[in-house]
Amino acid sequence: MKPPEDLEDLDPGQARERTGLAWTRTAIGFAAVGGAILKTSIAAGLAVLALSLVIWGLSRTFRKSAGVGASPRRLLLVALTVVAVSLVALTVALLHRSS
Amino acid sequence: MAAADRPGDPGADGTPADETEPDARFTFANERTFLAWQRTALAFVVAGLAIVQLLPPFPGVPWGRHAIGVPLIALGAVIAASGYRQWARSQRAMRRSEPLPTSVLPQVLAVTITGMAIVAAVVLLLSAILGH
Numbered sequence: 295m296k297p298p299e300d301l302e303d304l305d306p307g308q309a310r311e312r313t314g315l316a317w318t319r320t321a322i323g324f325a326a327v328g329g330a331i332l333k334t335s336i337a338a339g340l341a342v343l344a345l346s347l348v349i350w351g352l353s354r355t356f357r358k359s360a361g362v363g364a365s366p367r368r369l370l371l372v373a374l375t376v377v378a379v380s381l382v383a384l385t386v387a388l389l390h391r392s393s
Numbered sequence: 394m395a396a397a398d399r400p401g402d403p404g405a406d407g408t409p410a411d412e413t414e415p416d417a418r419f420t421f422a423n424e425r426t427f428l429a430w431q432r433t434a435l436a437f438v439v440a441g442l443a444i445v446q447l448l449p450p451f452p453g454v455p456w457g458r459h460a461i462g463v464p465l466i467a468l469g470a471v472i473a474a475s476g477y478r479q480w481a482r483s484q485r486a487m488r489r490s491e492p493l494p495t496s497v498l499p500q501v502l503a504v505t506i507t508g509m510a511i512v513a514a515v516v517l518l519l520s521a522i523l524g525h
Binding site (some may be wrong): 363389 | 414416417418420421422423425426427428429430431432434435436438439441442443445447448459463464466469470473474476480481484516
C-alpha cells in the first residue's frame, strides 16, 4: 500500500519512461545528421531535419499511449528512414568534389 | 548457436507454438535496444559525412577522405536494417518463450571498425609518403 509500489505497478522499472527518452535521443540523432547534411545540400539537410521532427512526434504519441511498445510497422518505418538517410548521405558524400 | 537444447518446460510442451505477450519490461527493453542500434547507425552516417565534407584533403591522396567516409556511411545503412531484423527476431523469441537469438551485429561492428582503422592508417601513411 506504499506509494512506491503503486509507481512500480504503473511503470515497472521506469521502462516506459526510459523508452520514451530513447525515442527522444534518436530524434536528436536525426537532427544531428540533418545539420551535417545542411553543409553540402540545403534541401536534403532540411528534409532530414523534418524527419527528426517526425521521430520527435512519434516519441510524443508514444508517451501518451497506454499500449506496451511500438508496433512493428512503426519500428520498420524508423529503420527504413535511417536507411534512406544513409543513402542520401552516401549520395551527398559521393557528389562531394575531392579537390 | 542453434537452439538445439531447449528448456524442457512441461507445461508449454503440449501446446504447439502458442505465443504470449512477454513482460512489458522486456518489450520496452527490446525496443530501446532497437533504438540504440538506430542511433549507432546515425552516428556512423554523421561521422562518414563529417570525414568527407569537413576534413581538409590528404596531401597526395585525393581519394583518402572518400575511402574512409563512404564505407562508414554504408555501414550505417547495414546496421539500421539488421537492427530491425534483430528486434523482430528477439520479440518473436520472447513471445514463444524461446532463448534469445544471437546477433551478428557486434561482430560486424568490431570487424568494420578494425578495417576502417587499417584503411585510415594506410591513407595517412600514403599521404606522408606521397604528399611532398
